[in-house]
Amino acid sequence: MKVLHIAEAIYGGGAENVFFRTVKGLQESHDDRFQHFVACKSSEYVSIKPDLDFKVNGKESESLISYIYSRSNFRLLSDYLNKLCPDIIHMQLVGNLSPSVLHAVYNYKRKYPKTRIIQTAHNFEHICSHYSAYDYRKSVRCVDCINNKYKTKVFYRLCSRKGALHSWAKGVAALVADFFYNRGLVDQLIAPSDFLANLLLQRYGNAEKVKVVRNSVDKVEAEARKKKNIVTYFGRLSEEKNVELLVKSIPEVRKKVPDVKLRIIGNGPTEEKLRRLVDELAIVDIVEFLPFTSQEKLFHLVEDAKAFVLASKFSETFALVMYECVLMDIIPVVAGYGAMKEGVEWMKCGFQFDGIDEAVLAENLVMALTNYEAHRDSLVKAQQRIRQELGYVHYMKNITDLYLKELKTS
Structure with a gap:
């Protein structure tokens, strides 16, 4: 059986890492029942080279049009599908390739109706026109479009991150995508959390x-290094990640924990704003900014930290970093909603706060730092559950079993 894996890219953030690890694990499993092929944008940073390489868009104006509907991606994928003739198509994060990818898959499925289409949801694409389930104009989490077969509120709310033009582009692209989703394009949706699964269940x-x-x-x-009163964040530096709230909490933490340090690792559009804020708060001496780096190097940079903060304004769909931190004996302190709340409660390890109040965040950080040793037992138990239930082999078996189940229903 031929399986085609489709995604925007194979290197980047959490979703790209899941895509890479899925493809790599399945290819290395040497399961004779399946042949695995890859369609995505290539990257020099990973060993896997795509069988079909989606090109990066050029000028911004052309990119906007291509985002709504990329004719080149439609032609590329249509030709490749008809040449390869896959039995299973497993899509992951495909939004920025434009809904033309869905169009190509839809046409292929109409031609070969026994083909099974599986999609791993990494964001809120099925719930929200701009994928974030967050209204940037009102600064509130939002799933108001969840019960609409066609999501249109973005056109008059203009609630996307980059304003009116971006909102309209996202809205049009979402309408095209909804056209194919509403016609049963996807046979099986995979959600990485109960939180997202419940939203998808409400939607469909x-x-x-x-x-x-x-x-x-x-x-x-991770090396068994002596822990210090270090708070860390690693990831994208953007408005929705709310790193500003973390920075604002540090002066209050310093009053109770004089030797506290903050280590921020990452790049993004809010980096300069964060650096200015650090200057204004007069905490330059205890805040360190480091550029994003490889996972292997990253772990060595944070393994002496006691606490990690994830204060995202939107709900997240899995928040992989929480689990990675626990495996490094780092206590997660997270906003108490969405998959962040679910993750901390699933692990029975970490702290939650309201995601808004820097004073409440500071209180939680003080508790995590000053009572770190008291949480060793919860860290150990959480690590055991992660290794047992979220291990690589366990995940690959779940995916393979799902493929076999879908083939039986075709």
Whole structure:
């Protein structure tokens, strides 16, 4: 059986890492029942080279049009599908390739109706026109479009991150995508958390269509270094990640924990704003900014930290970093909603706060730092559960079993 894996890219953030690890694990499993092929944008940073390489868009104006509907991606994928003739198509994060990818897959499925289409949901694409389930104009989490077959509120709310033009582009692209999703394009949706699965169930009303398969968590080889009163954040530096709230909490933490340090690792559009804020708060001496780096190097940079903060304004769909931190004996302190709340409660390890109040965040950080040793037992128990239930082999078996189940129903 031929399986085609489709995604925007194979290197980048959490979703790209899941895609890479899925493809790599399945290819290395040497399961004679399946042949695996890859369609995505290539990257020099990973060993896997795509069988079909989607090109990066050029000028911004051309990119906007291509985002709504990329004729080149449609032609590329259509030709490749008809040449390869896959039995299973497993899509992951495909939004920025434009809905033309869905169009090509839809046409192929109409031609070969026994083909099974599986999609791993990494964001809120099926719930929200701009994928974030967050209204940037009102600064509130939002799933108001969840019960609409066609999501249109973005056109008059203009609630996307980059304003009116971006909102309209996202809205048009979402309408095209909805056209194919509403016609049963996807046979099986995979959600990495119960939180996202419940939203997808509300959207489609079909429990058989949605299955929870939690993402696998890398085995972390961290040295047993002495822990210090270090708070860390690593990831994208953007408005929605709300790192500003973390920075604002540090002066209050310093009053109770004089030797506290903050280590921020990452790049993004809010980096300069964060650096200015650090200057204004007069905490330059205890805040360190480091550029984003490889996972292996990253773990060595944070393994002496006691606490990690994830204060995202939107709900997240899995938040892999929480689990990775626990494996490094780092206590997660997270906003208490969405998959962040679910993750901390699933692990029975970490702290939650309201995601808004820097004073409440500071209180939680003080507790995590000053009572760190008291939480050793919860860290150990959480690590055991992660290794047992979120291991690489367990994840691969879940995916393979799902493929076999879908083939039986075709």
